Amino acid sequence: MIGRYSYINCPRRPEASGGAANATIERREVGVLKSFDYFRPSTVKEATEILADLGRRAKVMAGGTDLLVNMRAGELRPDYLVDLQGIGALGQLKHDTDGLKIGAAVTLRAMETDEAVRKQFGVLAHAAAVVGSVQIRNLGTIGGNICNASPSADMAPPLLVLNARARIAGAGGRRSLPLADFFVGPGRTALEEDEILIGLDVPAMPPRSGASYLRVSTRRAMDLAVVGVAALVVLEEGDSVCREARIALGSVAPTPIRAREAEKLLKGKTLGRGAIAEAAAAAVKAARPISDVRGTAEYRREMVEVLTRRALAAALKQAAEKEAR
Numbered sequence: 001m002i003g004r005y006s007y008i009n010c011p012r013r014p015e016a017s018g019g020a021a022n023a024t025i026e027r028r029e030v031g032v033l034k035s036f037d038y039f040r041p042s043t044v045k046e047a048t049e050i051l052a053d054l055g056r057r058a059k060v061m062a063g064g065t066d067l068l069v070n071m072r073a074g075e076l077r078p079d080y081l082v083d084l085q086g087i088g089a090l091g092q093l094k095h096d097t098d099g100l101k102i103g104a105a106v107t108l109r110a111m112e113t114d115e116a117v118r119k120q121f122g123v124l125a126h127a128a129a130v131v132g133s134v135q136i137r138n139l140g141t142i143g144g145n146i147c148n149a150s151p152s153a154d155m156a157p158p159l160l161v162l163n164a165r166a167r168i169a170g171a172g173g174r175r176s177l178p179l180a181d182f183f184v185g186p187g188r189t190a191l192e193e194d195e196i197l198i199g200l201d202v203p204a205m206p207p208r209s210g211a212s213y214l215r216v217s218t219r220r221a222m223d224l225a226v227v228g229v230a231a232l233v234v235l236e237e238g239d240s241v242c243r244e245a246r247i248a249l250g251s252v253a254p255t256p257i258r259a260r261e262a263e264k265l266l267k268g269k270t271l272g273r274g275a276i277a278e279a280a281a282a283a284v285k286a287a288r289p290i291s292d293v294r295g296t297a298e299y300r301r302e303m304v305e306v307l308t309r310r311a312l313a314a315a316l317k318q319a320a321e322k323e324a325r
Contacts, residue, residue, distance in 0.1 A: 084196065091103050093110060093114060153250065161258075210232070242270070284304050
C-alpha cells in the first residue's frame with residue numbers, strides 16, 4: 001500500500017516513520033519558493049498516513065490556487081506538500097434523489113458547468129461561477145475553497161444554507177460534520193493534523209424551495225467578496241407562508257455564519273416586503289464586520305441589509321415559480 005508516490009529525485013527522506021518514511025518523494029526547488037518534499041498519494045488512506053507522520057510540517061494541496069500564492073509570498077513555508085490530485089475518488093461529483101455528493105477535488109469549473117448542479121442546485125453553480133477567472137476555476141477545487149477557511153469564501157454561504165455536511169478522513173477513521181461547525185476562525189478549520197476533507201454532502205432541496213447567492217466586490221470579476229449573502233426559502237404547500245428560511249453571511253465575521261435570529265423571524269409568515277425587511281435588519285445584527293482596504297465595517301453592514309433583502313426576494317421568487325411549474 002505504501003511507496004506508490006511518483007518522484008524524480010530524492011536526496012533525503014523525512015525524519016518520520018510509517019507512510020511518510022516508506023514513500024518515495026520528490027525534492028524540488030520552485031522559483032522563489034522554499035524547497036519542499038512532494039507527495040502524491042493514490043488513496044485517502046495513504047494521504048492520512050503521510051499527514052499523521054509529518055504533522056504540522058506538511059500542507060495539503062488540491063488545486064493550489066491559494067496555497068502556492070501564499071508560499072510564494074512567504075506566508076507559508078511547509079517542508080512537505082501532499083497533493084490530493086492523485087486520489088481519483090476525490091474528483092467525483094455524484095447526484096441522486098438524496099442530493100449531491102461532491103468530492104473535495106471537484107473543480108469549481110465542474111460545479112459551474114455540471115447540468116445537474118445547474119438545474120437542481122443553481123445557487124452552487126452561480127457561486128462557483130463568480131470565483132476568480134475561468135483559468136482559476138479550472139484548477140481551484142471546492143475543497144480548497146472551503147479548507148482555506150477565508151471569511152469571504154464564495155462557496156461557503158450557499159453550502160451553509162443548503163445544510164451541507166463535511167466528510168472528513170483521518171488516520172483514525174472517518175467522520176461527518178455540519179459545515180457550520182467546520183469553520184473555526186480565519187484560515188482555521190476543525191480538521192486535525194492527520195485529517196483531510198474528502199467531500200461535501202448536500203441534501204436534496206425541499207419542494208417549493210428556492211435559493212440565491214449575491215455578493216458585492218470592488219470589481220465585477222476576479223476579486224474577493226466584500227460581502228456575500230445566501231438565502232434559502234421553503235414555502236408551505238399551497239400558499240405563500242414561509243415554512244423555513246435560512247440566511248448565511250460571508251466576509252462580515254471571522255467565519256462564514258448563519259443569521260439564525262433573522263431566520264426565525266420569517267418562519268410562519270407571508271414573505272411580503274415588511275417581513276423581509278425585518279429579517280434583513282436582524283441579519284445586520286448578526287454581522288461582525290471589520291474595516292479593511294475593501295470596505296468599512298459600516299459599509300459592510302449596509303450591504304448585509306441590502307443583499308439579504310435581495311437574496312430573500314430572489315429565493316422566494318424561485319420557490320413560487322417551482323409551484324407554478
